[in-house]
Amino acid sequence: MQPHPHHLGALLLGLGAAGFSGCIGPRGSPLPLSAAGGRIAFQSDRDGNAEVYVMNADGSDPLNLTRNPAEDWYPAWSPDCRRIVFMSNRDGNFEIYTMRSDGSEVRRLTADTAMDERPAWSPDGRQIAFGSARSGNDELYVMNADGSRVRNLTNNPATDAAPAWSPDGKRIAFHSNRDGDVELYVMAADRNAPRRLTRSPRGDAMAAWSPDGSELAFASFRNGRPDIYVMRADGSGLRRVTSDSATDYHPAWSPDGRRIAFHSGRDGNSEVYVMNADGSQPRNLTRHPAGDLVPRWCAR
Secondary structure, three states, rough: OOOOOOOOOOOHHOOOOOOOOOOOOOOOOOOOOOHHHOOEEEEEEEOOEEEEEEEEOOOOOOOEEOOOOOOEEEEEEOOOOOOEEEEOOOOOOEEEEEEEOOOOOOEEOOOOOOOOOEEEEEEOOEEEEEEOOOOOOOEEEEEEEOOOOEEEEEOOOOOEEEEEEEOOEEEEEEEEEEOOOOEEEEEOOOOOOEOOOOOOOOEEEEEEEEEOEEEEEEEEEOOOOOOOEEEEOOOOOOOOOOOOOEEEEEEEEOOOEEEEEEEOOOOOEEEEEEEOOOOOOOOEEEOOOOEEEEEEOOOO
């Protein structure tokens, strides 16, 4: 599965989605995933094109929700787990859509000639943040959950991408090249005053908040290839939690904060894995020859 083309290149778009050729990594003992519960949404091309799927937290019962010949990418749950927001080019270019968690009631929210991408639902369910180049460069936008009242959050000539709401809804983390390198930033959700959290010449991207808002997981190239790292929400306490020779990308916390899902090419193609939050006991959930990536966890 190839991610969409973009002038910013692989890191800003959260590549790591395709072309895995890494060696097979070590496997830990199977995790007792039944305790984590919930469902994981992800994207896969196992039916011939990129679609949105859901599966149980232990990897069982994967279900294709979109069943559309177009490309459907980057699913994200509503806070009550009843709906999923995603991006799709089914109407000609990439726009933001929502659907019920069973795949029904698909609604198109945006209608712009630019690409609208990587949506994220606010914790109160009232707003959706997303990236778009509709102003001429890649910015972060927010709109009401019905698609109304779209407004630019970042207003910066650099590229800002991949918004992630804090659990309390007061902050949004994202990655940007506004200081030259691709780094992680956080800003208040109601005003444009971002603060830089990371400083690495190799690039940091795809932030994900822990359920209690105290930590951020993210992907970093600081050791030459993408691995998953965790740090405190203020940027301190950095620790590396994966160290495989393949690409590890797109972290997502379990609802109880004890585990992190991610996708990796360590078994020869992109699969969805889950590990303990300290990086121990990684387990392949999908085990499919197609590309499975961008996991998003919901509590029910």
